[in-house]
Amino acid sequence: MMYQFKYADDKISDNELMITIPSITIGVGVLSLPSLIAEDTIGSDGWIPIISAGVFFVALAWLIVKVASMYPNQPFISFASVLLSKPIATVLTILLALQGFFITAFVLRIIADLAKEYLFDRTPVEVISLCFLLVVSYAVSGSRVGLFRLNMMFFPIIIFIIVFVGIFSINWYDASNFLPVFQTDFRGYLNASRNSLFSLTGLFVLFFYTSLVRKPDKAPKKAVYGMTMVSIFYIFIYFMCIGVFGYAGTANVNYPIVEIAKEVEIPGGVFERFDSIFFVIWIMAVFNTVTMAFDSSLYALKSVFNLKKIHYILFLTPVLFFVAMIPKDVIDVREFGDFVSLYGLVITTLTAIVLFTIASVKKKVSSEANTSKRRNSKS
Template sequence: MKDFEYGDEQIGEKELRFAIPSIVIGVGVLSLPRVIAQETNGVDGWVSILLGGGLAMFMTWIVATLAARFPKTTFVDYASLIVSKPIAIILTLLISIQFLLFTSYEVRSIASVSKLYLFDRTPIEFIALSFFLVVIYGVSGSRAGLFRLNLLFLPIILFIALVVSIFTLGWFEMNNLAPFFQTSFDGYRSATKFSFLSFLGFGILLFYVALVEQPKAVPKRTAVAMILPVFTYLLIYVACIGVFADSAAGNMIYPTVELAKEVEIPGEFFERFESIFFVIWIMAIFNTTALSFDVTVLAIRSVLKKMSKLAIIFTLSPIVYLVAMYPQNFKDISLLGKFITYYSVVFTVAVPILLLIIAKLRGVKGDV
């Protein structure tokens, strides 16, 4: 067998635009309507989703602006220019830990959801392993190939989200949306926080922008690309509230999966639509996991330049798998998820803002 090389390790700005929704849409949306419904009354959560989404768009723009300031320079190199080499290396490693944990979290979550709804008796370790092996295979290959998969899967994913929302309209009750604007300020604030946290993932831009030839337009375009997940989430959230009402949606572990189970194609010849939904959503989660694992590998490789890509992948994979298998139950998994989101807030929200400010103050710039 001979390796087939796809072009080179360069991507276009269009691939980045697809990568943003691809990494954001993952397991988060399966439970997001619950979290939002618990905090808000009626359908008020739409305000929070828009606010959180707006904030996420702004952060995407910040991160991309920072990375685009130094065209064709890796994160560790431009961070060295801004805040000395040792700190840059530490930052890179810490961020790579974030993406490593995130990969574990996605693997474990999809394994748990599949076990709950699809594989009653299959051990969760095996479900996770078979999914993760595919991810490892994907990441071992060409990076351009991964981006092409994003391009291929994303329209299908958005389409299925649309189908789920449209074909549940039969159960949609306007009464469930009321009362309007009766949420307390605290409710909005905490729902906005949760919605913003579900849009994390723009951190990949810190590393991927370096691969783009002409990154000038990247900040604006990736920020605009963030609109896609925001509207997908909004659509699914409103459908969940309309169909289940806030009380029941806030009570279900995975309201989005339950919504998919409610789908009725007119004519009653098609039951169990959720099987199709699962197939497509596993594609979405594959994209998220693969991108996240790829960024981990990319980040570590930028520090340990002598190690080959495959060597890094085969060293990291067991760690990812063990971390994924560590949580004992649903509570532990959510705890891991929570830890990762707060960790990410530090390293992909606070750190890029600081770096950008310091870079501006010191006037450091990449060569254009």
């Protein structure tokens, strides 16, 4: 059959699923990640908790995509109903939808606070977050696969800007900042791993989006690649911050990567304030995170209640805004972030493990039944 128009259907390739993982996980969390890790570790030991958390999330990504690809092109609620029963599947879908909702609200608040601090110092937080939310609502009200194409388009730009900042800050690197090594105690590693959780949450979208993959056979492998990319990216950013500020300096700065971007000087004096360019591109990354989280939440809700997508958007947009504005100060925002990451971790991990175990047992039982049937028919 002639391949008429590659992007005409509502399906995505496994590569688009792979890029979805960095798109949803890399957002506002990474800006404060080096600082949060440096608080609990000594020297450059922070790479160990990043790798250990990364390995856990790589395994989780594989598990989620594996179980979803066992039932190709079936939405989450459909295969979860087969495995767990309809009422439990419905509750799980709503809980996962809530996670998307919380991530959207939290990221909305953080990006508004950050933009106020660095870009619009005289604009109220409410106005910044409302503008951002309206663009997000517009994005999710269109075609779903359009968002995946947008991810593919933005991803190289985001990687480029980080590598760019890394290269142009090389003059301030001090090798002694990386020392001493392996001085952190176990408790420090544990706290640092816990602090890096938020930067890695968001994998729940894979429960929903794997059903959109045209050929899901290679999807688990691609999910592993996608999550590995995130871990490598985080380690690169962490080393960049430690190299410039040292662990004590990094721990004292809220958003070390932004501070580095502020100091970057491009030869020839083309950009006086490079951080504004950095921010524009960073907002693209955050936009991807929020649209993916919001859209998967809509996808989940739509599979439970039979309403039009636009009705959910009209209802959820003001609610999201309201929830995002509830935290009053930095401490509240941080507590909200802790809650979102813990909630996400528990719900996603439990759902993945339970579904995978039941699916594997069912598969084994059915294959054993088939072989015994064949034996009986032969005899």
